[in-house]
Amino acid sequence: MKSTEKCVSNGKPDNGYLNWRWQQAGCNLSELDPAEFLRAVRGKLLAFVGDSTARNQAESLVCFLSTVSRPETTHRYEEPVGHEFWRWVFPAPHNVTISTYWSPFLVRAEGRSVDYAMTQETLFLDALTEPWTADVDAMDVMVISAGHWFNHPAVYYDDGQIAGVFSRPDVNETDIGGGYVGVYRKVIRRVLEYVNEKSSGDKLVVVSTIAPAHFDARYAWNHRDACSRPNPYDEGEVPEDANTAEMRKAVLEEGAAAKRQRRGLRFDVLDVTRLASMRPDGHPGAYIVKDRYCAGKPMPETVNNDCLHWCAPGPVDTFNDILVQMVAASG
Template identity: 45%
Template sequence: MGITNPFKDQSLSLTKRLLPWTLYALLPIALLRFYFYPVPDTELPHSTPITITSYSSSASSPPFSENKKAYDPPCDYFDGKWIRDMRGPLYNGTTCGTIKEGQNCITHGRPDSGYLYWRWKPSQCRLPRFEPHTFLQLVNNKHVAFVGDSMARNQLESLLCLLSTASTPNLVYRNGEDNKFRKWHFPSHNVSVSVYWSPFLVQGVEKSNSGPNHNKLYLDHIDERWGRDMDQMDLIVLSIGHWFLHPAVYYENDSVLGCHYCPGLNHTEIGFYDVLRKALRTTLSSIIDRRGGKGNGIDVIVTTFSPAHFEGEWDKAGACPKTKPYRNGEKQLEGMDADMRKIEIEEVEDAKTKANELGGFRLEALDVTRLTLLRPDGHPGPYMYPFPFANGHKERVQNDCVHWCLPGPIDTWNEIFLELMKKWREHPRTEE
């Protein structure tokens, strides 16, 4: 017959009574610990491998209403900061075959990878990672056209790489020097994505080695190389800016309006700011006239000016040497970058007013100017060419501090682009 312990039941009963109160006491202490001592943000060593997150084409598509509630306030995706993101990009330099060689920084031997691990964090909300299935569903049976200069092409190639993680596109058309006119088809959703080279959007004659050393712009006529296909487009992404900095003569109403940097010609110097405004106004007005209020509405995105980051001569090895983003407050949006953006935003808002009177036309600015201003580390630099220092250090090597590495910061443009499209889905256009 065993000896019983008279305290055993009392001890267990006391433990059961005290345990909940102990947990209640520890919880606020733990919360205070994380409040005053958050988990530190760690720096990535240069040897950190690139982590690629891909989507299977057979994966189930996420619902459109993901993390979306009716009472959510509108989000300003363009006000924020860059934060570390250890997940890395959705693709790399070898997972899609559409990257222009000069922007394929990984395969060209760029030695640092830290520029791939930053994410744009809006101040008042969350920017989801790109969802390729969602994008393709939103443009199902539609034609998305990127029209403009090489920044339009840069954004297009980013989008194709992002979408290729879910569905493989087929190149169905190519034409022009350097493949300036191309079209892809996604059979899975009957989606067409194309690029039209048109660095002024309006009719223009580009300077050449055999002709005058200036461009010619006809500011009251859109470029029909893309304009004639407008009826076949459902969504247009417009992107211009850098080509307006080049010498040019401007025409309006079949007469010379003036010029920009045209020594030796008897024309009035008028700069390029008003010319950019006129070109964009002509373009948006033409789209409204041809597609607004006719029962075959169209959506338009205007991607704002993307700043360059040259810190020296274009042919010096350290022309854009930074390997991290600017911190908040370290770099201000000012000067030409701010003026170009201001003109584009104003013209978009003015065109919105006109379009609202007609219906059948939706227009938004993809305001990337500030968020790209903060990313001097995202350009190819000397790695616009393969392994530029393979045979030893070179004093002079051409740099690209204008375009963006793929993958790189420009992928964020398409993440915000997708969020604008989600907003459009919740507020369908009005048709007359």
């Protein structure tokens, strides 16, 4: 697990986030049982594809499963800007593999996503990325989680031609139709079409809706109070964001369309937007380094803040509680 997500050991003083759990009205959502889950996915490859929110969920799952079986990290590859491919193998009798594939746009990109010194992106909408595309047929459970990078200024290419731009007044090209949300929808559709085309065996494909960040708009992102709320939002208190709602809608609709595929290939949507939107308390905030601000150490007004990823344990565990139900339903 990334050290930034270890909120308890990093000294986060408010620990209510450990106790709040999502329960949908009329539905008793059971907590993940590590031993039972390992039995259910024995011999299978579980792949988490997308941005760092995909990795966040995968690491939470690995931590839970590690309470009953210690995995071996068989491959870890890192370059600047978090280009990561991690693989954990839970040995016999489980023989379960969990992998993460860093691909924040799911398609090929050049720019900030590969070099933080850059401020903009160039996306090639018809070029899906390796290594996930090379491994897709071997995946038994595939979880796709991406979206937070799509609002970056970008130039888009499709079929060798510039298809438009987003937030690039420096480029003499027309804004792309539908904005970055339209691009996001197109990418999700193409990814699901590719998975359908390249999958020869049974597979569960789960697309996650976006889990919104909670940077407080009253402050700069690096202000000590930009990510310090200790409690969840109450019903009706969640700020509305039109783009987040449209991105969620895109996943719901494209996921529903993909369900009309062959027998043995199941598509489903992990709809976490609402439950995640109510949990501003569940982020690391300023507590991304062990003991930096604990035990009464003063916190300066300007700090590095993480109000995007989730403490583990924390709200992200609910994502996996729901995933377990999907795996069980898929047989």
